[in-house]
Amino acid sequence: MNRRTIIIIFSIALLVGIGIVAQSRVTNGLMLYVAPSTVQDYRAMAEGEKQNLENVQNRINDAKEKLQDYEENLYNQESKDILENISDEYIKYGIYSGRLSVHGPGVIITVDDGNRELFDGEDINNLLVHDEDVFMIINELKRAGAEAISVNGQRILSDTSISCSGYTVRINGVTYARPFKIQAIGNARKMSSILLGPEGYATNLKEWGVIFKIKTSDEIIIEGNSDVDNYVYKYSKTI
Numbered sequence: 001m002n003r004r005t006i007i008i009i010f011s012i013a014l015l016v017g018i019g020i021v022a023q024s025r026v027t028n029g030l031m032l033y034v035a036p037s038t039v040q041d042y043r044a045m046a047e048g049e050k051q052n053l054e055n056v057q058n059r060i061n062d063a064k065e066k067l068q069d070y071e072e073n074l075y076n077q078e079s080k081d082i083l084e085n086i087s088d089e090y091i092k093y094g095i096y097s098g099r100l101s102v103h104g105p106g107v108i109i110t111v112d113d114g115n116r117e118l119f120d121g122e123d124i125n126n127l128l129v130h131d132e133d134v135f136m137i138i139n140e141l142k143r144a145g146a147e148a149i150s151v152n153g154q155r156i157l158s159d160t161s162i163s164c165s166g167y168t169v170r171i172n173g174v175t176y177a178r179p180f181k182i183q184a185i186g187n188a189r190k191m192s193s194i195l196l197g198p199e200g201y202a203t204n205l206k207e208w209g210v211i212f213k214i215k216t217s218d219e220i221i222i223e224g225n226s227d228v229d230n231y232v233y234k235y236s237k238t239i
Contacts, residue, residue, distance in 0.1 A: 112179035114209035131164035188216040
C-alpha cells in the first residue's frame with residue numbers, strides 16, 4: 001500500500017469519526033435510527049389519542065350545553081314559582097285588607113226604619129236603625145265566615161268605624177242615610193241561618209219592628225278600598 005492510499009484511508013476514517021462524534025453530541029448519545037414500523041405505530045397511537053381528545057372535548061361541550069339548559073330551566077322555574085307566590089300573597093292579603101275588589105256568591109241585606117204604629121208610650125228609637133244595629137249585623141256576618149262586607153258600597157275593613165249621627169250612620173267618616181244595603185260574600189246559607197235563627201240578631205230586629213230583608217245572590221261585587229294604601233302604622237312593628 002503506497003503512502004497516498006494510506007493518507008486517503010486515514011482521511012476517510014477521520015471524517016467518519018468526526019461525524020460519529022458530532023452526531024453523538026447532538027443526540028446526547030442516543031441512536032437516531034427508528035424502524036419504519038415503529039414510526040407507523042407511533043403515528044397510529046398519536047391519531048388515536050387525538051381522536052380520544054376530540055371525543056372528550058365533544059363530551060365537555062355537551063355537558064356545558066346541558067348544564068346551561070338546566071340552569072336556565074331552573075332559573076325560569078324558580079322565577080315562575082316566586083312570581084306565583086308573590087301573586088298568591090298579593091291576592092290573599094289584598095282581599096283581607098280590602099285593597100282589591102272581589103266578587104262571588106253571598107247575601108244582600110236591606111235594613112230600614114220600621115213603619116208600624118207605636119204602642120202607647122213606646123220610644124220611637126225602637127223602630128229606628130242605629131249604628132249598633134249595623135255593627136251587630138256585620139259581626140254576625142263575620143261570625144258566619146263572610147269574606148268581604150260592604151255597607152252602602154263602603155268596604156268594611158278591620159279598622160272601620162261606625163257611629164250614629166242623628167237619623168244617619170257614619171262609616172269611616174262618610175254619612176249614610178237609611179235604608180242600609182249590606183252585602184256580604186261567603187256561604188249564603190250559613191249567613192242567613194245565623195242572622196235569622198232563633199237567637200239571630202235579625203230575628204230580634206224584626207220582632208222590634210225594624211225592617212230587615214235578606215236575599216241570596218250568586219254574583220255579588222264588592223269594590224276595594226284604596227285608602228288602605230295611605231294607612232300608616234305608628235305603633236305596630238313587625239317581629
